[in-house]
Amino acid sequence: MTKTKTLTGGLVARSASGLPFLLHEGLLVAFVPPQLDAPRRARVSHVRDEGRGAYVVTFEGISSIDVAERLVGCHCLVRRADLPGDALMLEGEDLVGFHLIDCTLGPVGTITDVISSPGQLLLEVDCGRADVVLVPLVDDLLVEWDEDACTVLMDLPAGLLDV
Known part of the structure; x- marks a missing residue:
């Protein structure tokens, strides 16, 4: 997460270097490193393409800019089983x-x-x-x-x- 975008908890996200953007509605993510007073996990509720590799992502349970600000700098991890088969970098x-x-x-x-x-x-x-x-x-x-x-x-x- 690179920065907050909306007063209701939207965050700007980008894909990891060399990977496609993989977050989609319904996907459960874990935020790392874990932050004090912020959720450790959340489900993606909405994704909006902002262009140039940036996406505004909202998560269930994150509805304020205060909580979203604590997640800036975190990465989203997902279970391998939740990704499409061709989404991962070459083995x-x-x-x-x-x-x-x-x-x-x-x-x-x-x-x-x-x-x-x-x-x-x-x-x-x-x-x-x-x-x-x-x-x-x-x-x-x-x-x-x-x-x-x-x-x-x-x-x-x-x-x-x-x-």
């Missing part, structure tokens, strides 16, 4: 064979494996040299992926590929 193993491209350096290499670690997924990338490079697959680095072109565009920190 890790589906990225094997994709070409990794850096915003600054251009083509980096081919993803040969996806390693699940406790903190995040790691992309194992063959850069054409003797060893492979591990790249964290996190929202802050991911710019976009193109299923049709089999590419993953990332904004990698300087020096990451030299490790």
Whole structure:
């Protein structure tokens, strides 16, 4: 939730980087991180597209700007079972064979494996040299992926590929 929009508890929401907007009427969400004196969960009652990736979302039980203000900065989590089957990002193993491209350096290499670690997924990338490079697959680095072109565009920190 990026900001309040209405006096009756409407909030402006955007999708997570690289994902489609998934909130819809009737969907139960959990707000994270949990806030004091604010609901931990609520059901979406209405969604209105504001354009440019922004949506005004209202929730059952959140009917004042005071309560809505406590939820600004929170993320909405939903149960995987409540999402349409094609809504989720590619599963890790589906990225094997994709070409990794850096915003600054251009083509980096081919993803040969996806390693699940406790903190995040790691992309194992063959850069054409003797060893492979591990790249964290996190929202802050991911710019976009193109299923049709089999590419993953990332904004990698300087020096990451030299490790």
